[in-house]
Amino acid sequence: MTHRRAVLTMVAATLMWSIAGVVSRHFEAARGFEVTFWRSLFNGVALVVLLSWLRGPKPLAHAIRTGGRTLWLSGLCWAVMYTAFMMALTLTTVANVLVTMALGPLFTALMARFALGHRLAARTWAAIVVAGAGIAWMYAREVGGSDARHLVGMLVALCVPIAAAVNWTLIQHNRSAAQQDMLPAVLIGALLSALVTLLPSFPFEATLRDLALLALLGTVQLAIPCLLAVNVARSLSAPEISLLGLLEVVFGVLWAWLGANEAPAATVLSGGLLVLGALAGNELLALRERRN
Template sequence: MKHRSAVLTMIAVTLMWSIAGVVSRHFEAAKGFEVTFWRSLFNGLALVVMLAWLRGPAPLAGAIRGGGRTLWLSGVCWAVMYTAFMMALTLTTVANVLVTMALGPLFTALMARFALGHRLAARTWGAIVIAGIGIAWMYARELSASDAKHVLGMAVALGVPIAAAVNWTLIQHNRGAAQQDMLPAVLIGAMLSAAATLVPAMPFESTPRDLGLLALLGTVQLAIPCLLAVTVAPSLSAPEISLLGLLEVVFGVLWAWLGANEAPTASVLTGGMLVLGALAGNELLAMRERQLR
């Protein structure tokens, strides 16, 4: 895939990832671990159908049974990403979780540098710093770590950017001549997440409307975009994928404005513009470098 197409696909991925907040505003009874369980379960069911269509039932089963260490480690990373976000939200504020997750590009850049020996362009380092400042600016007034529960919540949320950094680095490492099919890892992650949250999610309280919305999240907010992210990952650097992933926060604010009438504050708009400016500047400078080469 050409770089421009990969970037556009990744932007579409973040747009789908970002609908979780506005959809969750319309739950009637589902909350906490139950949301994570049903979302992961529906994610897994959708992935079984899509991967069976793409790979065939027998090859899919064989890929999972015979999956090597890289595939299963990636699956564990997906499971942590699916689960830690919702767990963190039950312990601390949304602002604390989002600002913690904004560390993702920095962790990914460091992981790629030390694990793969990738040198990062100065423009990308600058974009990581500016985008991180933008996310912090958006939620600076709502940040809170005044008690142990908030600190624990931020520690749990830290699992998301760490798992993402490991995952994107694994996928980058796997893109050699004998690369392994990493799409089944998304399914492994969904099943591990559903299994881990089954007991804490009981007793179930979701209404039929909630289950319909959770099926929407499992399919449109997780299954489809996660498969697309794995597909385009070999065409982008690991830090670039993580940096583009910050668009999820900006799009999430936009969805909440349009779908839940939650108008953003001036600080949110300013921080969002910083994030968008950092991402756009990084991509424009990268495009110019490729044209000069």
């Protein structure tokens, strides 16, 4: 996969990830842990179908049984990301969660630097800072943390960028070392997340409409883009993947505007432009470097 195609594929993945907010606005009864359970369960079902189609059922089962520590650690990271995001939303505001998650590119860059010895170009460090500032500016007026519940929610949300940083670094290390198939890790994460949230989800209250929407999230918002992201990790660096992942926030705002009539404030629009400018500038400078 060329660098340009990898970037476009990652953008498509973030576009699919970003529909979670607007779709969740249309739930009738499903809330909290139940949303996480059904989303993860449908994600797991979709991944079994997709991976069996890509790899075959026997090779998939064999890959999971013999995957080793790296595959299962990556699966655990996916499970933490799936679960902590929804748990954090039940404890604090969406703004607090998104601003906390914006730390992802910085954590990933630092982990790749110290764990793998990767040196980042100055343009990428600058893009991380500018994009992070853009996310903070988007939600500066809405961030609240004086309540102990908000603090707990932000600590839970912090698990998402930490797990993501570990995950992308593991996948990057695997790319340069064993070349192991890491796609089954996404399935392991989905199954672990569903298992952990099963009991707290009782009693189930989701309607048929809710289940249809959760199936959409499990398939289109999680299964397909997560597989794409793992595949892209063979061509892009871990910090670049994490940086492009911030587009999820920008796209999420647009979806809420178009699909739920939630018009963004001026600060959200200007912050979004900062994020887009940082990402576009980083990619344009990278393209110039490759041509030279």
